[in-house]
Amino acid sequence: KAGVTQTPRYLIKTRGQQVTLSCSPISGHRSVSWYQQTPGQGLQFLFEYFSETQRNKGNFPGRFSGRQFSNSRSEMNVSTLELGDSALYLCASSFSIRDRGQVDTYEQYFGPGTRLTVT
């Protein structure tokens, strides 16, 4: 099975611009989550999508948004970029409890990430 893929792998943007990152989950996974990883804060949860609906959201400003398509692929958008948005953005896919039909652990399968640099 192919793993989670993310595009692009590297991106350099200027402050004030906007950016869109893309994620394709593992086939059969309907849950897609996005994380921001920085050296100081570690991995921080942005949001999770399931069946094209945002199911959970972390504590990030409204400049960060996302969506999920019917094929489970997801995009994340950051508008009005700030220097502090420079980070590794990770996408993870997972089985959902609804896929397995049982209470289960929530294991994340991560993509390689998109390294965003804002100058």
Added chain:
Amino acid sequence: TQLLEQSPQFLSIQEGENLTVYCNSSSVFSSLQWYRQEPGEGPVLLVTVVTGGEVKKLKRLTFQFGDARKDSSLHITAAQPGDTGLYLCAGEMYSGGGADGLTFGKGTHLIIQP
């Protein structure tokens, strides 16, 4: 306040030595996961522990979940340079709750020198 504290933050040892890294919290978790992340890549799931006191082995890696399900440890025997990476623990607050119920520690940066 960091819900999951990992220690040490950085560890550099020689090949062949043993080591233990810790993941501690005051909260009870329904499960705890360990991931390893190499530079330029995303974290890779190593193991999930669910039952208090549970011990799981993955070759030279031994994972233990605390009896009270508040802490976990990862022990590596005879470390090798290929073990180098960032080790992350993640606690699930409630079973099957989704990604917002998963809390990550900041990780332990491990370097194994040949």
